[in-house]
Amino acid sequence: MTLPQPYRPDPRILELGEAFYDAVEAARFPDCKPRFLNERAAAEVGLAETDWAAHFCRFEPLPDNLPQPLALRYHGHQFRNYNPDIGDGRGFLFAQLRDDAGRLMDLGTKGSGRTPYSRFGDGRLTLKGGVREVLATEMLEALGVATSRTFALFETGEQLERNDEPSPTRSAVLTRLSHSHVRIGTFQRLAYFGETENIGKLVAYAHEHLFGEPADSGAVRLLEIVAERTARLAAGYMAAGFVHGVLNSDNINVTGESFDYGPWRFTPEWDPGFTAAYFDHMGLYAFGRQPEAIQWDVAQLGGCLSLVADDHKALGDALGSFAGDFHEALSAALVKRLGLRAGEAEEDRVLARAIIAALATRQVGIDRFFFDWRGGKRPAGDAYSGPAFDALAHAIGSRRGGRDHAYWSDEGPCSMHIEEVEAIWAAIAERDDWGPFEAKVAAIRRMGEATAEA
Known part of the structure; x- marks a missing residue:
């Protein structure tokens, strides 16, 4: 059993100085209704007993942490076009603290109000956007991809107008936990202004x-x-x-x-x-x-x-x-998703090429493929007939991995395609039914437990 970690505030961003950020105020929301609270992540950073609404909807400062939120300054190439007019436009850095591995972690926001970089935006996040981010981060984490983690999602009681989805639509504010918000664009801004000393500091x-x-x-x-x-x-x-x-x-x-x-x-x-x-x-x-x-x-x-x-x-x-x-x-990633331990480098390269060739036939979907081939044993059925799958079986050889978790006995894999995302949102939008969303998060985490097993 993992013991709760102590809360260890460590606002190191302040060492960089005011050239890197602007102090801002969080928006005041008419409501703070919790829709997703990542208690698993909270335990890792000493916030298991936190007042969620106070700190992650009203954004009252955490003890001994940043006294005021900071909108970070950056530029960036957007679809290969350089844009010097961006920065944290609807989010800010709320706090920094250490996790159970001793890493410096950021708590950053999305939808927390206007900043000097909001331009013509309202600084808000739609509830649908927040739900989608929860689903993305949970799925990627379960699949072993390095990702920020959604820490908290609150519905905030406003009606937002958007051009790319039915409006008015419900509002939310999201907090993410990640190992830094220092972007490539952070360096680009400093280079744009010729601030070589600050590049060195960063x-x-x-x-x-x-x-x-x-x-x-x-x-x-x-x-x-x-x-x-x-x-x-x-x-x-x-x-x-x-x-x-x-x-x-x-x-x-x-x-x-x-x-x-x-x-x-x-x-x-x-x-x-x-x-x-x-x-x-x-x-x-x-x-x-x-x-x-x-x-x-x-x-x-x-x-x-x-x-x-x-x-x-x-x-x-x-x-x-x-x-x-x-x-x-x-x-390494393809071999691991197949449920096999790493082998000799050249063997793994050959196996990876065979996996890609088999996937490229598009005889089955990606999730179904890795679900069926998990552990390295060739599944029966016409879906896996043909030269590409013969070559894959040959590349696997006698290598085998485990399929002990009950997940591998399910009828099919846990997936996250657009139709599923839209169905989850429809239940929320039409009936305020959060059951499918909560069930999906639970299913994703169960899959994560299964895929973590060697």
Whole structure:
């Protein structure tokens, strides 16, 4: 049994100074109705006994933490177009604290009101957007993808007008728990203004407080770490069949955790051209192009770090490591999702290529494939006939993994496709029925328990 962790506040962001953020006030909401409280995550950061509404709807400061919320400053490339007019426009950094592993964690918000970067927005979040983010983060966590975690979701009692969904629609405020909100776009803003001294400060902050390395480890080392972590993230997306939808440089943080979920979807089949965002007309962030998109963002970080790096060749080598890191991470992620322990590197690469070739036949969906092949034994049936599946069985050989959890005896896999998401929301919107949402979260967590078993 895991014992509750002590609350350990540690607002390190203040070391960076006011050039990195703006103090803001949270919106005042007419209601604070809890819709999702992540008690599992709360126990890991010493907030098991917290007053949820006070701190995560009214945003009263946590003890010995940030006295006022901070809207973080950043720029970013959005669909490859540079935008200097962005920043935390409907969220802020609320608190920093240590988790049960000693990592510095951020509690950040979405839908908490207007900031200096809201432009023409109202600073609010729709309840549907909040529900979708819960489902995305829970599913990705269960599948082993590095992700922020939805900490709390409150319905706030306002009616919002939106152009891309039926309006008026219900409002919400969400708090996420993540290992940093330092984005590639944070560095881009500093580079845009030529603030080399602050770039150096941010490099040191990341090393010391995010990566546990000496503060003077330098720009090259930072790019090596970010390239490796974001390559692992791209691999996680592919193995999960996930499409983030908006992989702009302001949506990629240096710790390599996925966050800020908007038009995300899971692709039903291994379809490289599958897109999530209706406005992604060119397929820039399509399923199969996500590694390329993330690598491009990391290259923008490399450009920023070139302003403070002593060795530009080493910086280029660090950026060039992304492709190798990605392929290694993808092999590991696919083998793990199949329920097999890691083998020799070349064996795992061969097996990963066979998995992808089998998925590319699109004879079955991604979730069904990994559910049926879990543990490495070839399932019976016509769905798995053909050369690609013969090659897969050969690549697996005698390797076997466990299928002991009761989940693997279910009729089919737990999935999270758009039809399911819309049905869950329809029950809430039409009948205020939260049963399907709560049942889905429970089913996802049960799947996570099963997939965590070797």
